[in-house]
Amino acid sequence: MTAPDAVAPPLLEARALSFYRQDEPVFGPLDFSLHEGEVALVEGDNGSGKTTLLRILAGLLHIDEGTLTWRGKPWRREEHLGDTLFLGHHLGLKADLTARENLVVAAGLYGTRDGRSVDNVLADIGLAGYEDEPTRRLSAGQKKRAALAGLLLLPATLWLLDEPYANLDRIGIDMVNRLLEQHAAEGGAALVTSHGAVSFLHGEPKRVRMHV
Amino acid sequence: MSHAPLVSACAAVLRRDLTLAWRRRGDIVMPVLYALIVITLFPFALGPEDALLQRIAGGAVLVTMLLAMLLALDAMFRSDIEDGSLEQLILSPQPLALMLGMKILAHWITTALPLIVIAPLLAGMLHLPTAVMPVLVYALLLSTPLLSLLGAVLVALTAGTRRSGMLLALMLLPLCVPVVIFAAGAVAAAQQGLPWLAPIAWLGAALVMALVLAPLACAAALRIALDA
Numbered sequence: 001m002t003a004p005d006a007v008a009p010p011l012l013e014a015r016a017l018s019f020y021r022q023d024e025p026v027f028g029p030l031d032f033s034l035h036e037g038e039v040a041l042v043e044g045d046n047g048s049g050k051t052t053l054l055r056i057l058a059g060l061l062h063i064d065e066g067t068l069t070w071r072g073k074p075w076r077r078e079e080h081l082g083d084t085l086f087l088g089h090h091l092g093l094k095a096d097l098t099a100r101e102n103l104v105v106a107a108g109l110y111g112t113r114d115g116r117s118v119d120n121v122l123a124d125i126g127l128a129g130y131e132d133e134p135t136r137r138l139s140a141g142q143k144k145r146a147a148l149a150g151l152l153l154l155p156a157t158l159w160l161l162d163e164p165y166a167n168l169d170r171i172g173i174d175m176v177n178r179l180l181e182q183h184a185a186e187g188g189a190a191l192v193t194s195h196g197a198v199s200f201l202h203g204e205p206k207r208v209r210m211h212v
Numbered sequence: 213m214s215h216a217p218l219v220s221a222c223a224a225v226l227r228r229d230l231t232l233a234w235r236r237r238g239d240i241v242m243p244v245l246y247a248l249i250v251i252t253l254f255p256f257a258l259g260p261e262d263a264l265l266q267r268i269a270g271g272a273v274l275v276t277m278l279l280a281m282l283l284a285l286d287a288m289f290r291s292d293i294e295d296g297s298l299e300q301l302i303l304s305p306q307p308l309a310l311m312l313g314m315k316i317l318a319h320w321i322t323t324a325l326p327l328i329v330i331a332p333l334l335a336g337m338l339h340l341p342t343a344v345m346p347v348l349v350y351a352l353l354l355s356t357p358l359l360s361l362l363g364a365v366l367v368a369l370t371a372g373t374r375r376s377g378m379l380l381a382l383m384l385l386p387l388c389v390p391v392v393i394f395a396a397g398a399v400a401a402a403q404q405g406l407p408w409l410a411p412i413a414w415l416g417a418a419l420v421m422a423l424v425l426a427p428l429a430c431a432a433a434l435r436i437a438l439d440a
Contacts, residue, residue, distance in 0.1 A: 058303055061436050082305025090296025093226065098234040101228070106226025109304035109311075110217040134235075153263050155215075 006149035009072030010035045011189050012057070012158065017066035019052055026052050027064060032208045036157070037184045042193040044210030050193040051088070053210070054160040056193065058086035079083065082110055086157040087164065095136035099127055100145040102135060103153055110154040122163065125149040126175065140167040151179060158185060159190040213326070222314050229318030239287075243280040244326050250276045251334040259393035262339050269393075270348060270399030277327050278359060279351060284323040285363045285384070286370075288315070289434065293371055301434065305398045309427040312434070315366045316427065326354035334378045340403075347402035347412075351395040354415040361419075361426035362387050368433035391415070401418055 007168045010033040018028025027049030032038055046113045056060045057068075059077035068075035093102050095158050101120045122131050135143060151159060164176050180190055191208070216224075233240060254272055258264055292298040292315075301311055331352055332345045340348065366383050370376035398411040 011267055058299075060299060060302065062439060079305060084303070086303055088296055090299065091296070092296040092300040094232060094291075094295065096232050097228065102229065105224045105228045106300065108220050109301065111305075119357060165310055201399065205379065 007036075008018050009069070011038075011071060011077070012067045013069045015069075016069045017053075017056075017068065018064055018151075019049065019056060019061070020064045026027075027210050029211070032084075032206070034189050034206075036189055038182045038206055039184050039190045039192065040206040040208050042191055042208045044193075048210040049164050050210055052138040054086065054088070054162050054191060055195060057158075058084055058160050060086070065080075066079065080158075084155055084158045084160060085110075085154060086160045086162075087147055088162045091136045091143055093143060093146055096134055098132045098134055099138070099149070102146060107148050107153055108189060111155060113155045116153050121149045121152045122146075124152060126171070127197060141169060141172055144168055145172065146177065148176065151183070159192075161190060161192045163193055165194065177195070190205065215305045218306065218310070219281070221304070222310065225311050225314040226318050227282045227410040229315055233318065233322040239284070240322050240326060243283050243323055244330055246283060247276050247280040247327055247330065248333060250279070251337055254338060255391050265338045266340065266403075269335050269340035270344070270403065271396045272338060273331055273340070273348065274351070274392060274395050274399070275357070277324075278392065280327055281356065281359055281363070282381055282384065283321055284319075286367055286380050288319050288364055288367045289371055293437075298434065299438065300439065308431040308435070310366070312368075312430045313423075313427040316360055316430075320357050324352075325361060328352045328356060331376075339368065340399075344399060344402045346397050347408050348410055351398045351415065354393040354412065354419050355391045358391055358415065358419045358422050359384075359388060361422040362391075365408065365429045367435065368430040368437065369432060371437040373397070374387065391418070394418075 015031055016029040018030070019026045027044075030053070031175040032040070034198065042053060044050050052061065056063055059081065070076075070080060090107075093099075094105075097105070099122060100118055103121065107118065119131070122128065125148055127142065127145055127149065130138060130142060136147060140147065144164075148164065153160075159175075159180075163172050180192070183190060225300070251272065255265060267400055289298060292301070302308055302428070304311070328349065331348060333343060336342075336390055362382055363380075366387075367376075370379055370383070374431065394411040394414045398408040400413075401408040401411065
């Protein structure tokens with residue numbers, strides 16, 4: 001009847017989203033939408049609520065005001081668990097386990113993307129030779145890479161990445177951009193936080209500005 | 213692009229926690245050594261009188277086990293909260309209560325099971341008759357998982373607070389009273405040649421109830437702790 005792409009609702013849409021901590025407004029009202037194949041940069045100063053926004057979208061915090069829709073329907077946390085990956089300040093890696101063991105546990109919980117395996121993902125991310133080293137002994141950048149490997153391995157449509165560029169060298173930053181481009185090309189979407197004006201993303205990404 | 217099956221998720225969590233405990237084997241030995249030292253103190257404090265030691269043996273071993281378990285309890289979810297793996301567990305497409313049940317099981321295997329293994333030795337040091345040993349072991353097999361489950365709920369409730377160790381002990385010990393009464397009651401009854409099955413059955417009933425309810429309570433408490 002109609003062209004499917006003309007009527008497709010956005011993957012995620014927020015209207016007048018606000019969040020309060022003990023009656024103090026943290027951010028909002030905030031409006032934005034995110035379509036499949038889009039990467040958006042969340043911008044704002046320290047304390048403007050970027051991490052809080054991502055934690056809400058991940059389903060760790062509840063919404064105080066406003067509406068969230070997921071593919072046109074009201075957003076419900078239980079429904080898209082596993083379809084969203086959240087990478088926060090804490091990387092969720094066990095220091096006493098190796099990078100490989102950490103990924104095996106994550107794959108056991110979340111499942112595996114078609115055609116990917118723990119070993120080829122670790123090689124892709126640049127951790128070949130460090131697979132069996134306890135995460136405790138890796139450098140901060142290598143830990144970040146081990147956590148980013150999960151993005152490649154686990155099946156998810158929406159990535160919520162909090163400061164993914166922190167601790168990474170230039171090659172690592174390029175790699176994150178490549179991961180994001182590849183994910184968008186496969187029909188995924190991502191929200192990425194970064195403070196200040198510096199963005200390493202190629203081209204002109206969509207921007208979500210946090211107001212205080 | 214399908215989610216992981218439930219069985220593999222349970223196995224992944226259980227295996228991870230057991231591997232982590234094995235990498236830190238020293239921590240497993242601590243409660244065992246603690247229990248050994250505490251039991252050794254009793255004859256020094258009370259005198260090496262066989263009849264007296266025999267009378268307190270069951271109760272002393274039970275209370276010592278309980279306190280030894282308390283030592284390791286507050287570490288149950290702490291590292292998971294600190295390194296963010298609890299967030300990843302909560303956000304995974306798996307029933308959280310069941311995953312936490314696996315964590316509690318792993319914790320019981322690594323802290324309570326070694327204690328149960330040395331319990332007959334400790335009771336023997338206090339001259340508990342050999343015939344009563346199986347009853348002591350049954351009582352421990354039912355009461356220690358009960359304490360792990362009750363403790364897990366309290367650990368989850370105090371998850372947000374710093375230095376929760378003492379608070380945890382003050383909250384858990386009153387809840388332990390019925391567990392200690394039934395477990396020690398069974399051992400005492402066996403020692404006097406009376407039927408001991410009833411208190412053991414009560415412990416079993418309480419354990420079944422805790423198995424069903426405690427993981428659910430843990431899941432709710434941890435969700436709230438992270439929502440703050």
